[in-house]
Amino acid sequence: MLTQNSLPEVEEHKRLTNKEAAIQFLTNNMVTIMFVVLVLAGFLVAGMNPFLFILDIVARMSRNSFLVLSLIIPVVAGMGLNFSIVLGAMAGQALLIFVTHWGITGLPGILLCIVLVTPLSMFLGYLTGKLFNKAKGQEMIAGLILAFFAQGIYELIFLQLVGGIIPMDNRVLIMSSGIGVRTTVDLTGGLKYGLDWPGQIWGMPNLLRPTFPWTLIVGVIAVIVGFLVYRFVFKGRMPSLPSIGAGLVAAGLIVYWSAIQIQQETMMMMVRIPLLTWIVILTLCLFIVFFSRTKLGQDMRSVGQDRHVAAVSGIQVDRVRVIAIMMSMVMASWGHIIFLQNMGAFSTYGSHEQIGLYSVAALLIGGATVSKATISQALLGVFLFHALFIVSPSAGRQLFGDAQVGEYFRVFVAYGVIGITLALHAWKKLLQRKDQLGV
Amino acid sequence: MLQNLAAKFMTNFGLARLIILGFFIFLCIMAVVFQLDIAELLTSSLARIGMWGVLVLAMLPAISSGIGPNFGVSLGILCGLVGALTALETAFRLGGVVELSGGVLFLLAIIISLPFAILTGIAYGWLLNRVKGSEMMIATYVGFSMVSIMKIAWLFLPYTSPEMAWPIGRGVRVQISLAGRGITRILNNFLSFNIGDVVVPTGLLLFFALMCFLVWLFMRSKTGIAMRAAGDNPRFSEAAGINVNRSRIIGTTFSTILGAIGILVYAQSYGFIQLYEGPMFMPFVAVAAVLIGGASVKKASITHVVVGTALFLGIQVVAIPVANAFTTDWASMGEISRKIIQNGVILYALTQAGGD
Amino acid sequence: MAEASLLQMQGIGKSYYGTPVLQDINLNIKPGEIHAIVGENGAGKSTLMNILFGMEVIHSTGGFDGEIIINGKKEKIDSPQRAMEIGIGMVHQEFMLLPNYSITENIKLNREVLKPNFLSRVFGQKIEHLNMGQMNTDSRKALDKLGIGIEEYVTVAGLPVGYMQFTEIAREIDKTNVKMIVFDEPTAVLAETEAEKLLESMKAIAEEGIAILFITHRLDEVISISDNITVLRDGKRVGTKKREETDVYELAELMVGRKIEKMVHGEQRELKNEIALKTENLVVHMPGEKVNGVNLEVRKGEFLGIGGLAGQGKVGIANGVMGLYPSRGQVWINGSPLSLNDPGESMRQGMAYVSEDRRGVGLLLDSSIELNIVINALHNQKKFLKKYGFFKFQDTKGIRDHALKMIKELDIRCTGPGQLVKRLSGGNQQKVCIARALTMEPEILFVSEPTRGIDVGAKRLVLETLVKLNEELGMTIVMTSSELGELRSVCDRIAIVSEGNISGVLPPDGSDVDFGLLMAGQQERRGA
Known part of the structure; x- marks a missing residue:
């Protein structure tokens, strides 16, 4: 009765020629490609030692990835780049100060920080989400200004109240006047490497020691066990003997090589890969993937696409948005704790200020936009942004005889990339709106 | 009736502003209670109002033309700085041949900065026309980007005058003293007189008044009326044959020019030119001031500018001595209260603007 | 059952x-x-x-x-x-x-x-x-x-x-x-x-x-x-x-079906044959009110009505001619072609418009009554300006006098010409819109939905004002309205728009069936 043919055919996606595909790829990934070129050029000009470069980039990636990943969920929920993660960072930092004061060190200290900071940052996220709901469409500028505002409150608490109204008797942490936390807090001997190197304080320096060979050994064992368990539990059968054999031989070789590196204390022992930190980062990635397939994740995507349609279909838009910000805020507070335990010392009133700027810039450099962000974009972005950070001072010195130029340049890049991506996005949105009007 | 009026006042005036006004009155009472030197506080309040006034005024054409508070007024500030440095360099190069007086130098700085400000303003306005609806965020980041690219430029621009260039190394100094060229406080001291112990910086206030008058006049010109209409209701204005985009560019450019002049007034009063990070966060002070005065992100008047400048900078002047008189432990209280008030009031205005 | x-x-x-x-x-x-x-x-x-x-x-x-x-x-x-x-x-x-x-x-x-x-x-x-x-x-x-x-x-x-x-x-x-x-x-x-x-x-x-x-x-x-x-x-x-x-x-x-309301005009008038406005194949991209190639002739001194159901494109015609929405096609004013998509040009050619979207495009809500009244004339006809050298400034006194005159003539209830328009009632806001159009002294006046959202008394006054302008000043008026009864009470002819086109033009005393059919996009009965 009803024939298919009375409706126009759905247009097949046009097969793109190679050239068209290439052009499309270039335009869609312009920012990222530009940065790849920039980093490569900088790398060549700076004449850096590749080994030192790898040392540095691995350290920076393990430090910053978690923070950048915390930006993804608000983007999905249509709230743009969450500049308010600075509040989460402040909360994390506050807890580090208190836990340091209480003298709890190492992994237990870090875990205590995490446990205590979670309700605090959930509360901050709740308030921030409420605020964003009152300033829909202007979430980003509101987040930025909120970060400045919170900076005032933070300074009020830690510079003027702690030591006075909030008692804290600690000669190391508090300024000599007895009021206010000192401008730098040293975590050495306390929470430093609490997550990166938990064995350090228990007199077992080799337990989960964050070096490449050790991580490799643990990693290989984990992969083999994981694979076997996966095959056995989910597929219900054991792999064939030859493949087990081949796997064991390969694993044996890797472990043997690693053991030699460890024994001889080679250069490889200098490559720091904090195993536990990376496990935490990977867990977060898995969680984000997991979450995106849940009902709440789907609701966030719906709200992110069109608040009105989502509301009409009965989704509680405002509530979903608040939850998105709360999740981001909690992740940011954890991320900042990870960041600082790796740094080992921080500037009490400054180290969180640039978190928003650098994390957002990194995410955008990876190819994310105001309305779309993925895990791989976040990780690629962290890599490129920090690669630029590493090479630009030396490149500046080589080109202009002044490292300062390179340092100024990378700050400009951070601001510039945000400005450009925001402008491009706003422009596209404007054009789309005009399109819809049939202009 | 009275209750009605009070309620109306509340809705028009807003809770945030009421708190700030209350805080200011509280500070003033405290200043009297602690027996602070009121004359000195008044003197420095007047100087600060004149010093910031033009920068705050720069918000007016921007808000009126519909781009909102100009978070990127740092672009204008940078133009003003280029004008100032170039004027100083000219004086240095001409040194020995012609000695330029402080007044001439000040005018010269304004004149040099104008073309930069106009060109920048047009380009900036063109950009803002392409990002309607996100002007505030993009203006902020354009400002940040330009300030940071100018940090590189300060290293390379060929200024050689000894008060500017580092004796060794590259680039101009972070802070340049104006003392040697006779520009310091040239406006402040013009026709200045005392009432009791209060020093009135007549020239400075007159200059601010002159700028306000020029803006007032502009708002009544054909172009100005079109610009106000474009800001009030762009769709109406298009129907009325007004070129909305052009009006917005004019508003942006005007704001940028006032930013350039504003920093020159600021610098002569302060006695130093601050480069590099200097202009980065200045826009937020100006934005907060005009909002405290009663403006919203969509509507502002000269009264809002004057009241806001007086209130916000008044608080800053009074807060520090009051806090210090209260307890010496609270040395940073002035700066902290500025941060909280400044950003609190901007946040408040953003929530009042409602969703998109 | x-x-x-x-x-x-x-x-x-x-x-x-x-x-x-x-x-x-x-x-x-x-x-x-x-x-x-x-x-x-x-x-x-x-x-x-x-x-x-x-x-x-x-x-x-x-x-x-x-x-x-x-x-x-x-x-x-x-x-x-x-x-x-x-x-x-x-x-x-x-x-x-x-x-x-x-x-x-x-x-x-x-x-x-x-x-x-x-x-x-x-x-x-x-x-x-x-x-x-x-x-x-x-x-x-x-x-x-x-x-x-x-x-x-x-x-x-x-x-x-x-x-x-x-x-x-x-x-x-x-x-x-x-x-x-x-x-x-x-x-x-x-x-x-x-x-x-x-x-x-x-x-x-x-x-x-x-x-x-x-x-x-x-x-x-x-x-x-x-x-x-x-x-x-x-x-x-x-x-x-x-x-x-x-x-x-x-x-x-x-x-x-409804009785024709009392005609405000006396008798059916004889119209001149001069054409004031002519459109040929006018296409207007107005979202929700698309116009797909309208041909229309308006005679000089005529009071023309445009009716039809919502969303069919009747308000699009005026918006297109006045340059508010992107349009194509040809429009002649008094025989000379009009360049489209330029509101300023349309106004300079002697047309004025009272928009159906009063709060959206009709008013500067945050501005005074007097500015709302004069702004179109000021911007497009350089009225109410004083010249000082290169600069043109507003003639504050002239504006005030004119605004007071308009307030009196149209009986705008307000505290004074400086009152903000957003504080006025719907009917008075509509009068401000009409005052602005009249200030331009147009030959052709477009009015869309002039009585929407205003009370009965104000409605009558607005319609009477329009009729007066038409009869006494000979102004050509094109009125768009969803209320057929209103159109039938004041217009000489009524064009009905359906699906972006004019489905027919009827005299105000045409039969209900014909009006109904035209509105539904069907031909009128032959020989009816």
Whole structure:
């Protein structure tokens, strides 16, 4: 009765020629490609030692990835780049100060920080989400200004109240006047490497020691066990003997090589890969993937696409948005704790200020936009942004005889990339709106 | 009736502003209670109002033309700085041949900065026309980007005058003293007189008044009326044959020019030119001031500018001595209260603007 | 007849702020019935639907009278969620689709099929996973019912409108408990073949025992598929007809039928033959009011009316000629061609416009009355300006004098010319708009919906002012209005617009049937 043919055919996606595909790829990934070129050029000009470069980039990636990943969920929920993660960072930092004061060190200290900071940052996220709901469409500028505002409150608490109204008797942490936390807090001997190197304080320096060979050994064992368990539990059968054999031989070789590196204390022992930190980062990635397939994740995507349609279909838009910000805020507070335990010392009133700027810039450099962000974009972005950070001072010195130029340049890049991506996005949105009007 | 009026006042005036006004009155009472030197506080309040006034005024054409508070007024500030440095360099190069007086130098700085400000303003306005609806965020980041690219430029621009260039190394100094060229406080001291112990910086206030008058006049010109209409209701204005985009560019450019002049007034009063990070966060002070005065992100008047400048900078002047008189432990209280008030009031205005 | 009713609406009435918009409406719909509701704008169709759906706007304004009975049981529908629970579905006029989702995801929007996982046992249902397989199966079933072969995993963005419409319908069918679906002007956006297919699908749905409430203005569609037809007019039910017992003509007459209000003009006037305005193939891209190639002639000194249903493009004509929305085609003013898409040029050619969108494009709400009155003349005709050298400044005194004169002439109730326009009542705001148009001393005045949203007294005054301008100053007036009665009381001729074109021009005393037919986009009866 009803024939298919009375409706126009759905247009097949046009097969793109190679050239068209290439052009499309270039335009869609312009920012990222530009940065790849920039980093490569900088790398060549700076004449850096590749080994030192790898040392540095691995350290920076393990430090910053978690923070950048915390930006993804608000983007999905249509709230743009969450500049308010600075509040989460402040909360994390506050807890580090208190836990340091209480003298709890190492992994237990870090875990205590995490446990205590979670309700605090959930509360901050709740308030921030409420605020964003009152300033829909202007979430980003509101987040930025909120970060400045919170900076005032933070300074009020830690510079003027702690030591006075909030008692804290600690000669190391508090300024000599007895009021206010000192401008730098040293975590050495306390929470430093609490997550990166938990064995350090228990007199077992080799337990989960964050070096490449050790991580490799643990990693290989984990992969083999994981694979076997996966095959056995989910597929219900054991792999064939030859493949087990081949796997064991390969694993044996890797472990043997690693053991030699460890024994001889080679250069490889200098490559720091904090195993536990990376496990935490990977867990977060898995969680984000997991979450995106849940009902709440789907609701966030719906709200992110069109608040009105989502509301009409009965989704509680405002509530979903608040939850998105709360999740981001909690992740940011954890991320900042990870960041600082790796740094080992921080500037009490400054180290969180640039978190928003650098994390957002990194995410955008990876190819994310105001309305779309993925895990791989976040990780690629962290890599490129920090690669630029590493090479630009030396490149500046080589080109202009002044490292300062390179340092100024990378700050400009951070601001510039945000400005450009925001402008491009706003422009596209404007054009789309005009399109819809049939202009 | 009275209750009605009070309620109306509340809705028009807003809770945030009421708190700030209350805080200011509280500070003033405290200043009297602690027996602070009121004359000195008044003197420095007047100087600060004149010093910031033009920068705050720069918000007016921007808000009126519909781009909102100009978070990127740092672009204008940078133009003003280029004008100032170039004027100083000219004086240095001409040194020995012609000695330029402080007044001439000040005018010269304004004149040099104008073309930069106009060109920048047009380009900036063109950009803002392409990002309607996100002007505030993009203006902020354009400002940040330009300030940071100018940090590189300060290293390379060929200024050689000894008060500017580092004796060794590259680039101009972070802070340049104006003392040697006779520009310091040239406006402040013009026709200045005392009432009791209060020093009135007549020239400075007159200059601010002159700028306000020029803006007032502009708002009544054909172009100005079109610009106000474009800001009030762009769709109406298009129907009325007004070129909305052009009006917005004019508003942006005007704001940028006032930013350039504003920093020159600021610098002569302060006695130093601050480069590099200097202009980065200045826009937020100006934005907060005009909002405290009663403006919203969509509507502002000269009264809002004057009241806001007086209130916000008044608080800053009074807060520090009051806090210090209260307890010496609270040395940073002035700066902290500025941060909280400044950003609190901007946040408040953003929530009042409602969703998109 | 023995079959029990699915939906009964009894004695439904509703008034907004004392103005009745619906009175004593009774409806009776059986399962599997296709019931059409037709009526002009403002006849009460959308209010009736809002009541049926428990929309916020009804309950925040004091609820409604009468009762709704579903399957013999009295129901209190106080929210859209409640309506959905009861089994009432709606296919919206605007698509409620998310473009980046697949068809399945859109069909299952916020009704996703879930399956638990290890985390959801701790954190609750919100964290359960989507069961995509089941969702796809369900969607497939719904699409098959409609006879749509498209793959359910295709992304909605870029699909032809017809498929989007069917996705919306599939969503309603997929709801397991759906008993009745409301189609609000479903064919408005569709091409002819798509519309035909949609009507067939509607029949197929009805055959499954689901009742359909069909709101449309296309009378031929009504006749072709409905079982019963209810006609609303001015908030009252003027008749319910069986399809077999009625025809397009009767429906048209019922829809429009009303006495002609007293003519404000005396006799039918003889018009001059001079053409003041001529359009040829005028196309206007006004969203929701598209104009597709209108040919129109307006004679000098004429009072022309433009009527028609909402969304058909009648307001688009004035907006296009005045340059407010992008247009193509040719327009001549007094015989010389007008360059389009330039509002300033249109005004300089002696035209002025009072917009239907008073608060959107009609007024500077945050500015004073006097500025609102003079700004067009000031900007486009350089009136009220004083020149000092290169600069032109406003003539403050001239503006004030003129504003006072206008306030007096049009009886604008205000505290003074400096009062902000947003503080005025609707009627006084409308007078400010008219004052602005008059300040330009136009030859041709376009007025759109001049009496919308203003009270009766002000309405009369506005219309009388227009007639006076027309008769005494000889101003050519083109008035667009949704109220046919109003047009018939003041116009010399009335052009009726349907689907972006002029379907016919009638004298004010033309028959109701003809007006009704033209509005429904059909030809007037031959020889009538």
